[in-house]
Amino acid sequence: ILVKTLVAALLATTAFAAVPAAAELRGTALEVFKPLPSTTPAVADNPITPDKIALGKALFFDPRMSASGVFSCNSCHNLATGGDDNLETSIGHGWQKGPRNAPTVLNAVFNVAQFWDGRAEDLKAQAKGPVQAGVEMANTPDQVVTTLKSMPDYIAWFTAAFPGEEDPVTFDNFAKAIEAYEATLITPAPFDAWLNGDDAAMTEDQQQGLALFIDKGCASCHAGVNVGGEDYYPFGLIEKPGAEVLPEGDKGRFAVTNTADDSYVFRAAPLRNIALTAPYFHSGKVWSLEEAVSVMGTSQLGEALEPGDVGKIVGFLKALTGRMPEVTYPVLPAETKETPRPSG
Template sequence: MNGKRLILCAFVLTHQYIVGSVIGQTVDPDQAKQIFGVLPHVAENPQNPVTPEKVALGKSLYFDRRLSKSSSISCASCHDLTMAGVDGLSTSLGYRWQLGPRNAPTVLNAALEFTQFWDGRAKDVEEQAKGPILNPKEMAATKELVLQRLKSIPEYVDAFHKAFPEEKEPLTYDNTAKAIAAFERTLLTPSRFDQYIAGNASALSEQERQGLSTFVSVGCTTCHNGVGVGGGSFQKFGVIHKPDWLKDLGRYEVTKNDADKYVFKVPSLRNVALTAPYFNDGSVWSLEEAVKTMAYAQLGRTLSEAEVKNIAAFLHALSADPAFVVSPPTLPPSSLSTPKPMP
């Protein structure tokens, strides 16, 4: 048995023991800490160290519409940081008003997840950041166009040298993605639930504590565990009851393995109360309805109205502290040599 499998088995056994010990009683802060862990300040990546210079550059690039073919779409267009990292649409609008095939997940805390996109086709946020810019339905640019525009803006040329000081030619497409990813690795959102995990039992209301206990006891934490309250595994949607509306084949589109049909990355539930609509197609707008759907589809359980309300109350406690605000940067001006937007 390899090391990763041993770690997974150990986690499963520990998780089952913790869950078994709290069924029918309140999950206290120490037990919650064992199930979910402690939110870090930054989601570090040794292959892409987070530095102030890299984050500052990445923040500008994240908001800069000039990375798109039409100069009208940025990362922030679909992942709006004033809307909990989403756009509030079932599927996002891209180049020439094209609709994407799946709901845009939140960028907040995304760097904590073990893989990216609903189907897990990108291993991390560094790889993920390369995709939408080149996707013909999203930003529709090319690597050449992105570099041509960035190189025409002196402030960006200087910023790339500061962010990647050891490289002779730092302004590359890979480094563009690394800078955006470094910024995203700082977008972690502490919540009242993290205060509870830290030992402040009064951080959650009585209903929220009941919701947490129900969330654990009915089995939600089988998938929604870890520091992201999800985001750590692939699971089949509809383990017990497949929703009639589910048409998307999920990870199968990447692997072409029949076992991966209707398999998706388990999303993080941090900020879930702020990120409607829900599911891969953005078809459900009510948090309570999403809770009911997941309990029935994944666990074969029909929850009572009280259980649904309590779980939803707990999920609201996962919302970012109101003090978490990311103000848009002042972007460097285009120069006379900056290529014009393409129709």
Template sequence: MKKLFLTAALTVATGTCAWAQGNVMSEAQDIFKPLPFGIPEITANPVSNEKITLGKTLFFDPRLSKSGLISCNTCHNLGMGGDDYQETSTGHGWQQGPRNSPTVYNAVYNLAQFWDGRAADLKEQAKGPVQASVEMNNTPESAIKTINSMPDYIRLFKQAFPDDESPVTFDNMAAAIEVFETTLTTPDSPFDKFLRGEKSALTVPQQKGLSLFMEQGCADCHGGVNMGGEDYFSFGVVERPATDVMGSDKGRFTVTQSTDDEYVFKAPSLRNINLTPPYFHSGKVWPLKEAISIMGSAQLGISLNSSDIDNIYDFLLTTTGVQPDVVYPVLPAATVNTPRPVL
């Protein structure tokens, strides 16, 4: 009996070792997909180099804001993981917005935009911040007036939308920004290399973290190509997070008015996650390890021990990919007709 047990234990022990490692890779390949290289296609808004150039110029141009100080890059800093290192964003007149700024990197792979998914795509999304009073606090008319005041802009719009009779429109502004944003992807992380079959791309502790991430159920909501961004879930499926972390934001309820959607949020992408503290829609949690621990109790009803948290953390570091080489654009020169900043 004893002997039998020992043999069995030995078989399991040696077997587990060989089996587990091979299995982690194939299991992961079923759940996640590597970020593709190159620019993803988007429907109804074909990509062109001219649109990318225009979209990049607009993304960096603070004159789209009423104050002339705030650009998309202010809150989605491309040198800083694509967000702003603030709990919740600060916009026009130092007003504090209600939510943490999500990264624009890989946002093209999300099912919809914003924490509550209220914009269907990046083009619809881009019209929001220009007008939001706590963000850029401008109007479409005034943004277009600003653009039309600069001949260099008119030329860029004509080149980007050669078939349009009057190409300078708010809609085309958003379309160009959307196309630029499709270039903001971060492929070829160590995790992507692992998913493409390169086993040595992850260390053993990182593979252990990946295994835990899948076994414990994190991957159920943070799977796919973007490790999230594919669906909405209650924040606090099992256990309500602490009040300060949760806040009073009802999330997707504000979009659907359905009580089932109270405190429901889009599961964010976890790619490049160590570059974008603080965490959650409230931005109340700064250490990534604390965010991992909260997810364990809130979403899964488990209390992860510190070595599990360390391993998951080590694994999440491997999702940081190659950040795109974005050359800061020279912005069109203002003219006497360009609206002056209003603070």
């Protein structure tokens, strides 16, 4: 009986020892990352309602929010292609090329602040930027409000989305509605299923890639629910990449804080859906994810990563590609004779 118990105990320990890989790795991963919530997250000072989401969606797709009538948010954050434009840097008003690569709007609600340099506090602050940026939509808040008020359906939709407000059609409310819509753009991925306990959701190789991502130190900057998007670091912490990847003119957070220490400091990029959003980095200069990972190895960790390890890390990053939100193309109100005509 004693032998039997011993064998049973031994078997139990070996059986236990066989699982640990997954269980232990999950335990470590849960200290660093968080699965996506299963419902739309709340945002500050902006209760999210179905009417507000529907209005925000219309605004997101409406090119008449730009001076030319050509550009909507979806032009550069195309929800059919991972929430970005797949260009090195965006093309906006008058075919002008902007200075930076467009990040995805998917899951952006979970970033600590918006833009590569974090200069907008949240999505409602962010949404006011592109409308007015000369190289993006080149419009003015007054003109946006005039355009919206020229279409009776928009007045009705703003009234429903902001009940009790005397003058609901405002630029602030435009931004709040867009924020509400963006908060719904979340993409649960195999990584979330795995974090939540489904061992089979990631392949063996992807789990090894995750282990490398943690062990090598990537996770010290790319952590939390968005696997990044939480904090700021110098791009080139250990070794500054060449100007072909990190153009000298864009000093990142330095322009926001005016502190010398913030030269070439950027937000650690959120990595959900990263396999869909080439080209990479704020410069958009790197088209392959393998190359982007290698650049990170040398620039942030001071390590030339082995090709095999790069492959496994990329495999893990592909487990961050999520289920896209299902989007029914919205039907927008028709313009009227009061609607300002496209210009420029």
